Amino acid sequence: MKLAIGCDHGGYELKQSILKHLNSRKVDYKDFGCFSTDSCDYPDFALAVSESIISGECDRGILICGTGIGISIAANKVTGIRAAHCTDVYSARMARQHNNANIIAIGGRITGEAIALEMVDAFIDTEFEGGRHGKRVEKIAKVEEKYMIRRNMEMDERVTVISHPLIQHKLAIIRDKNTGSKEFRELLSEVAMLMCYEVTRNFQLEDVEIETPICKMNAKMLTGKKVAIVPILRAGLGMVDGMLKLVPAAKVGHIGLYRDPETLKPVEYYCKLPTDIEEREVIITDPMLATGGSAADAITLLKKKGARNIKLMCLIAAPEGVKAVREAHPDVDIFVANIDEKLNDHGYIVPGLGDAGDRIFGTK
Ligand SMILES: O=P(O)(O)OC[C@H]1O[C@H](OP(=O)(O)OP(=O)(O)O)[C@H](O)[C@@H]1O
Ligand SMILES: O=c1cc[nH]c(=O)[nH]1
Numbered sequence: 001m002k003l004a005i006g007c008d009h010g011g012y013e014l015k016q017s018i019l020k021h022l023n024s025r026k027v028d029y030k031d032f033g034c035f036s037t038d039s040c041d042y043p044d045f046a047l048a049v050s051e052s053i054i055s056g057e058c059d060r061g062i063l064i065c066g067t068g069i070g071i072s073i074a075a076n077k078v079t080g081i082r083a084a085h086c087t088d089v090y091s092a093r094m095a096r097q098h099n100n101a102n103i104i105a106i107g108g109r110i111t112g113e114a115i116a117l118e119m120v121d122a123f124i125d126t127e128f129e130g131g132r133h134g135k136r137v138e139k140i141a142k143v144e145e146k147y148m149i150r151r152n153m154e155m156d157e158r159v160t161v162i163s164h165p166l167i168q169h170k171l172a173i174i175r176d177k178n179t180g181s182k183e184f185r186e187l188l189s190e191v192a193m194l195m196c197y198e199v200t201r202n203f204q205l206e207d208v209e210i211e212t213p214i215c216k217m218n219a220k221m222l223t224g225k226k227v228a229i230v231p232i233l234r235a236g237l238g239m240v241d242g243m244l245k246l247v248p249a250a251k252v253g254h255i256g257l258y259r260d261p262e263t264l265k266p267v268e269y270y271c272k273l274p275t276d277i278e279e280r281e282v283i284i285t286d287p288m289l290a291t292g293g294s295a296a297d298a299i300t301l302l303k304k305k306g307a308r309n310i311k312l313m314c315l316i317a318a319p320e321g322v323k324a325v326r327e328a329h330p331d332v333d334i335f336v337a338n339i340d341e342k343l344n345d346h347g348y349i350v351p352g353l354g355d356a357g358d359r360i361f362g363t364k
Helices: 009-024 042-054 069-075 089-097 115-123 132-155 165-175 181-199 234-248 293-304 321-330 355-359
Strands: 002-008 029-033 061-065 084-086 103-107 159-161 205-211 217-224 227-233 254-259 266-272 280-284 311-317 333-339
Touching: 002 009, 002 042, 009 029, 009 061, 009 103, 009 115, 042 061, 042 069, 042 103, 061 115, 061 311, 069 084, 069 103, 084 089, 084 132, 089 115, 089 280, 103 115, 103 333, 115 293, 132 321, 165 181, 165 293, 165 311, 165 333, 181 280, 181 333, 181 355, 227 293, 234 280, 234 355, 280 293, 293 311, 293 321, 311 321, 321 333
Parallel strands: 002 029, 002 061, 061 103, 084 103, 159 333, 227 254, 227 280, 280 311, 311 333
Antiparallel strands: 205 217, 254 266
């Protein structure tokens, strides 16, 4: 096992004692500094030690600052690091046995040398127990993954969350379980129209000469881009009318998919597209992007039929669905009104709005 060790000025003295101890035990280590008691910043050393563990250069780490608190907080910001701030031998052992901690953080101004060396021994010599503790550590990893996905999405230029106040207001009413089908349909259609404004933002304009009652002028008009709106049946239908209000010349294709309630995998049952789909800018509509299976399959189908320029417009997405579509179809822009928290065990978006198809058509 190779250890990484780092400290700030507050942990320097204790680190020297620990290094001597590691040498006497013939433990392999790499010292990432600091190398004197001159004032320095603990996050720098937390990062160096943490990255050496994540990269596989070292297996576990020891971090020391004045209290052990700041340096452990900094290390825990690195994905995959489980830094345990310990002040006694029992905690050091448990941090390994129960938490699979890969870093121990010690306070140079808190813990005496004798106890600190015993803590280091417990940290090095104790193995992770796994079992029920494995399940819990996996849950920690899931939390990291969730926030990482969200951060990646926020930075992803191909994922647009349309947060206009009108859309957010209407979305709140749509979500409400007391909103009936009629109002649900009307609001979904209105939101689709507002979202369409953003989805069509890149449409090309050209100069055309027109004559106002006063004089001639060069005005801007759409280049006559051909558009196809393709709802995923059933629920996607609820967004078509709103879009046609803004793009009345668009052709409408239909893709019929339903999610198998057991496997959550999409099952195709219908496909009818404009014959010149390959020349059209395609906007797929579906209120819900849950696991992403339906949207990803619809995009695959459209690509097989020759479509090249595809956008996906959904009302609500789960992070898992956005990730799945981005991975399967990195060329497709995704527009949503909100990215919700997560999927539940039945593949429904939480908090979501329930079953979109049933709420639109009143089938439940
Ligand atoms: O991202 P996914 O996990 O694939 O789930 C999303 C799909 O589920 C819903 O349709 P559903 O299968 O309920 O059919 P419906 O529209 O006919 O009600 C929704 O309208 C999407 O098409
Ligand atoms: O939350 C969800 C997930 C899939 N389909 C829906 O209609 N709602």
